[in-house]
Amino acid sequence: MRAAWWPVLIWVALTTGALWFTTTHLSVHSELGDLLPEGTTSTQRVLLTQVRSGLAGRLMILAIEGSHQDELARLSKALGEGLRKNSHIDFVGNGTQALSPEERLALFRSRYLLSRTVSAKTFSTDSLHVALEQRLDDLRSPLAPMTKQYVPSDPTGEFLGILRSWSGWEAPATHRGVWMSADRHRALLVVETKAAGFDADAQEAIQQNIRASFQRVLNELSPSARLLMSGPGVFTVEIQRTIEREVWWLSTVAATLVFLLLYASYRSVTLVLLSLIPLSSGILAGMVAVNSWFGFVHGITLGFGITLLGLVDDYPIHLLSHLNRRDTAQATMRAIWPTMRLGVLTTAIGFSSLLLAGFPALAQLGLFALAGLGTAALVTRWVLPVCVPAGFVPREIRADLLGTMAYLSKVRVLVPVAVVLATIVLIWSDTPLWEEDLAKISPVSEEKKELDQQLRGAMGAPDMRDLLVIEAATQEDLLQRGETVMPKLDRLREAGALAGYDLVSRYLPSQRMQRQRQQDLPEPALLEDRLREAVKGLSFAPGLFAPFLAGIEEARSQSLVDRESFHGTSLGLKIEALMVEHHGRWLAVAPLRGVADRQALKAAVAGWGDVAVAYVDLKEESSRLMREYRDRTLQLLGWGGVAIAVALGIGLKSLPQLWRVLVPIVAGLIVVTGILNLAGESLSLFHVATLLLVIGLGLDYALFLNRPEDQGEERRRTVFGLLVCSTTTILVFGVLAFSKIPVLHAIGLTAACGSLCCLLFAGFLSEQDSHVA
Amino acid sequence: MNFGTIRTSRRLFLFVLLLSGNLAGAAVESTSSHGDPASNTWTVEQVVAALKEGREPSVSFEEAIYSSMLTEPLIVRGTLHFTPPATLEKEVVEPYRERYLIEGDRVTFESERKHVKKTISLEDYPALRSFVEAFRASFTGDVAQLKKVYETTVEGTSRQWTLLLRPHDQVGKSMVDYLLLSGSEGRIATIAIRAPDGDRSVMTLRRGPSR
Numbered sequence: 001m002r003a004a005w006w007p008v009l010i011w012v013a014l015t016t017g018a019l020w021f022t023t024t025h026l027s028v029h030s031e032l033g034d035l036l037p038e039g040t041t042s043t044q045r046v047l048l049t050q051v052r053s054g055l056a057g058r059l060m061i062l063a064i065e066g067s068h069q070d071e072l073a074r075l076s077k078a079l080g081e082g083l084r085k086n087s088h089i090d091f092v093g094n095g096t097q098a099l100s101p102e103e104r105l106a107l108f109r110s111r112y113l114l115s116r117t118v119s120a121k122t123f124s125t126d127s128l129h130v131a132l133e134q135r136l137d138d139l140r141s142p143l144a145p146m147t148k149q150y151v152p153s154d155p156t157g158e159f160l161g162i163l164r165s166w167s168g169w170e171a172p173a174t175h176r177g178v179w180m181s182a183d184r185h186r187a188l189l190v191v192e193t194k195a196a197g198f199d200a201d202a203q204e205a206i207q208q209n210i211r212a213s214f215q216r217v218l219n220e221l222s223p224s225a226r227l228l229m230s231g232p233g234v235f236t237v238e239i240q241r242t243i244e245r246e247v248w249w250l251s252t253v254a255a256t257l258v259f260l261l262l263y264a265s266y267r268s269v270t271l272v273l274l275s276l277i278p279l280s281s282g283i284l285a286g287m288v289a290v291n292s293w294f295g296f297v298h299g300i301t302l303g304f305g306i307t308l309l310g311l312v313d314d315y316p317i318h319l320l321s322h323l324n325r326r327d328t329a330q331a332t333m334r335a336i337w338p339t340m341r342l343g344v345l346t347t348a349i350g351f352s353s354l355l356l357a358g359f360p361a362l363a364q365l366g367l368f369a370l371a372g373l374g375t376a377a378l379v380t381r382w383v384l385p386v387c388v389p390a391g392f393v394p395r396e397i398r399a400d401l402l403g404t405m406a407y408l409s410k411v412r413v414l415v416p417v418a419v420v421l422a423t424i425v426l427i428w429s430d431t432p433l434w435e436e437d438l439a440k441i442s443p444v445s446e447e448k449k450e451l452d453q454q455l456r457g458a459m460g461a462p463d464m465r466d467l468l469v470i471e472a473a474t475q476e477d478l479l480q481r482g483e484t485v486m487p488k489l490d491r492l493r494e495a496g497a498l499a500g501y502d503l504v505s506r507y508l509p510s511q512r513m514q515r516q517r518q519q520d521l522p523e524p525a526l527l528e529d530r531l532r533e534a535v536k537g538l539s540f541a542p543g544l545f546a547p548f549l550a551g552i553e554e555a556r557s558q559s560l561v562d563r564e565s566f567h568g569t570s571l572g573l574k575i576e577a578l579m580v581e582h583h584g585r586w587l588a589v590a591p592l593r594g595v596a597d598r599q600a601l602k603a604a605v606a607g608w609g610d611v612a613v614a615y616v617d618l619k620e621e622s623s624r625l626m627r628e629y630r631d632r633t634l635q636l637l638g639w640g641g642v643a644i645a646v647a648l649g650i651g652l653k654s655l656p657q658l659w660r661v662l663v664p665i666v667a668g669l670i671v672v673t674g675i676l677n678l679a680g681e682s683l684s685l686f687h688v689a690t691l692l693l694v695i696g697l698g699l700d701y702a703l704f705l706n707r708p709e710d711q712g713e714e715r716r717r718t719v720f721g722l723l724v725c726s727t728t729t730i731l732v733f734g735v736l737a738f739s740k741i742p743v744l745h746a747i748g749l750t751a752a753c754g755s756l757c758c759l760l761f762a763g764f765l766s767e768q769d770s771h772v773a
Numbered sequence: 774m775n776f777g778t779i780r781t782s783r784r785l786f787l788f789v790l791l792l793s794g795n796l797a798g799a800a801v802e803s804t805s806s807h808g809d810p811a812s813n814t815w816t817v818e819q820v821v822a823a824l825k826e827g828r829e830p831s832v833s834f835e836e837a838i839y840s841s842m843l844t845e846p847l848i849v850r851g852t853l854h855f856t857p858p859a860t861l862e863k864e865v866v867e868p869y870r871e872r873y874l875i876e877g878d879r880v881t882f883e884s885e886r887k888h889v890k891k892t893i894s895l896e897d898y899p900a901l902r903s904f905v906e907a908f909r910a911s912f913t914g915d916v917a918q919l920k921k922v923y924e925t926t927v928e929g930t931s932r933q934w935t936l937l938l939r940p941h942d943q944v945g946k947s948m949v950d951y952l953l954l955s956g957s958e959g960r961i962a963t964i965a966i967r968a969p970d971g972d973r974s975v976m977t978l979r980r981g982p983s984r
Contacts, residue, residue, distance in 0.1 A: 142863065
């Protein structure tokens with residue numbers, strides 16, 4: 001007797017240790033980016049880097065509406081001013097900002113290095129003459145006061161040309177100097193956050209900051225003005241909060257229902273509480289294991305892991321249901337342990353396939369579930385029986401229960417019928433089997449998505465779906481490549497294949513290009529001669545262009561500009577966003593706007609014959625990525641299934657038994673898939689992961705229903721236990737199926753249907769006659 | 774990214790030009806009931822009221838631009854149009870065709886020679902906005918607003934007057950040193966604008982559209 005307490009003591013010690021570990025070392029992450037895979041191709045890796053920390057994820061569009069346009073303009077300006085002081089925000093655009101005087105000066109100094117129009121021809125006598133005539137035109141214009149200051153030092157118009165070439169995108173309409181939607185009902189702002197779009201906590205803090213800033217600028221003139229926000233960061237926060245909220249109320253409802261059911265089944269609060277020990281120990285073990293191996297536990301792993309571990313709640317229920325007057329709890333446990341052990345081992349095989357999927361999210365989940373499963377089984381085996389009060393017996397079980405079971409076996413023909421029906425559904429259904437559109441899995445509400453589309457449209461912002469990716473070993477190589485690509489993109493734009501692009505080479509020329517431009521600048525004496533010729537017949541004051549001669553002379557030997565030259569300016573920000581370093585290589589990511597035909601563009605880019613330049617459809621690429629991981633997971637699952645069958649064969653040592661255990665599970669999986677399809681659901685990775693849980697449940701049910709030693713009353717207890725198990729599962733996951741979040745809904749529906757199907761099918765196929773004596 | 778300062782100031786200047794030109798078209802043969810013909814000295818109120826009195830839809834102009842960068846002035850000819858309440862247009866016909874149109878907050882610039890047509894916002898910058906608004910208001914007859922923005926000096930008689938406008942605030946001063954309007958009764962004959970760097974433009978106005 002005394003020896004039996006050792007496991008309990010060890011359990012207490014370990015639990016204490018684990019509790020200490022979780023309170024001091026546990027680090028729960030909420031950044032979705034941490035769960036994304038590394039990617040298998042270099043393009044995918046680039047994209048994932050972009051998704052994790054790239055500019056696209058950090059951009060937020062704000063809109064102010066609900067007031068007169070003048071008031072909206074005032075609010076936009078006041079809000080923009082406030083936000084520019086916020087240290088968590090890199091950049092705020094609302095139409096008012098311009099280059100700072102320092103930036104303008106730096107650009108002006110480098111005009112002969114940066115201007116795309118600088119070549120030897122620019123400074124020929126004829127070209128100079130034409131340029132000077134244009135300067136006279138400028139002086140005639142009412143706009144002259146703003147441009148005339150550049151005439152003496154930049155008569156060829158390089159500086160203003162640079163600025164013109166940079167303001168390439170269609171800026172939104174403006175009112176009172178700030179961006180507005182075309183109907184002037186919304187003032188528009190763009191905010192670039194320092195934190196990655198997937199960093200839910202940081203994003204939430206920033207968004208609260210922005211709301212607070214907005215509240216501060218509101219006054220009595222704008223009682224009804226509202227602030228709208230959209231962008232990846234906003235979505236991240238919404239997803240996170242929606243999941244938290246839903247999970248909280250769903251789990252409250254489910255826990256209450258389960259508690260009531262267990263109490264109704266065992267009439268003892270003590271036992272209901274005892275039944276929680278394996279599950280909670282399992283969760284604790286899962287957290288410790290994942291945190292030790294990965295260094296952190298993701299919030300999502302935690303949520304899904306606990307879901308998967310819902311399975312282990314079956315173990316104490318089996319024990320409690322089998323308790324009787326004759327045997328001690330330990331003896332009862334020993335009697336059902338071989339069956340339970342086989343169930344645990346085979347389920348573990350199924351879960352371990354997650355570990356190999358090569359997807360961090362699934363690997364964490366697999367480890368969590370494995371550690372939890374093992375711990376829960378061990379705790380049920382060695383700790384729980386010792387804690388059960390001596391002499392406890394569950395309520396009397398109705399005798400006609402077995403009759404019902406016997407009836408089930410008479411209609412076992414329903415199993416093949418259901419499988420055939422499900423197969424027909426799967427073959428002829430209009431609902432695609434697999435979900436290819438990631439957006440449909442997203443829990444972001446339709447209104448939010450629509451708002452995002454509207455705001456992006458109004459801003460003329462690229463939707464970051466179409467990208468041109470250029471790869472090179474060094475910055476210089478990258479910029480040189482960019483320079484060869486740029487004219488090709490220009491041709492595509494002129495042909496209408498795309499509306500615009502933003503490539504780093506537009507802003508930063510390669511060193512080679514800059515040196516070339518320097519060499520094209522004429523020597524002072526030569527330039528002076530040409531200028532003297534060019535100015536003939538034009539009424540410019542003598543000596544006016546001395547600053548021009550000096551500027552050229554200076555530019556011939558000035559130091560070249562590079563990525564660092566504009567650091568800390570809005571231009572620098574843009575350059576840093578458009579070219580990134582990734583594992584020692586350099587990448588240019590150029591967003592394309594208004595792509596007319598994606599297939600044609602892909603073919604056109606491929607036709608350039610440069611392997612380092614690729615067109616990427618982000619949406620297509622991310623779908624492909626998910627598809628690859630899903631296929632890989634399915635493949636592993638298949639091998640896991642084979643391994644489970646082998647393990648079962650060895651454990652059961654009987655082919656008919658193996659048949660009775662395996663068929664209900666396989667049939668269950670097919671029928672569940674059919675039901676989901678019939679309900680209009682296409683399968684995603686989340687469904688696949690939940691099917692693992694269904695396999696685990698099916699194994700548990702079928703193994704217990706086919707225990708060779710079950711006779712009479714013992715069998716009644718088994719059936720009763722399984723009914724409690726299945727009802728618990730259906731309650732918990734049935735509640736989940738009511739969730740508005742697609743992922744939770746998917747898991748809930750799959751698991752609830754799976755539990756029901758597996759129990760029914762196992763009942764249909766179990767060997768009844770020999771037992772009903 | 775938006776490199777907007779240049780445009781802003783341009784716009785402002787453009788606005789100044791257009792508005793003043795337009796008002797010129799305003800009153801050609803206004804027999805003003807304002808002012809006292811006996812004393813023959815005019816006040817700002819009287820000038821503004823006379824200018825507002827009768828408007829002509831268009832008036833032709835010849836503009837001479839003097840700059841320290843030039844050895845001789847540049848000449849531009851064209852027509853100014855005004856459509857109440859707030860649409861103004863400067864149409865250049867010589868030496869080449871160009872059009873500047875202000876409708877409310879929008880400025881459309883169209884040039885035949887430069888092959889450009891673009892629309893920009895009149896106001897881009899908070900500091901300048903108030904200045905422009907005040908200026909606009911002043912020429913629609915709001916003398917109080919005009920005096921708020923400019924120091925106004927009227928000299929001469931109703932038959933031969935000059936109105937000198939000097940901006941009060943720093944932002945305005947950086948744009949224009951002074952505007953000098955000269956005219957007779959409700960009709961403007963010339964508008965001279967002097968920039969802080971000493972460059973000037975002098976616009977002479979004649980009745981009716983240019984050929």
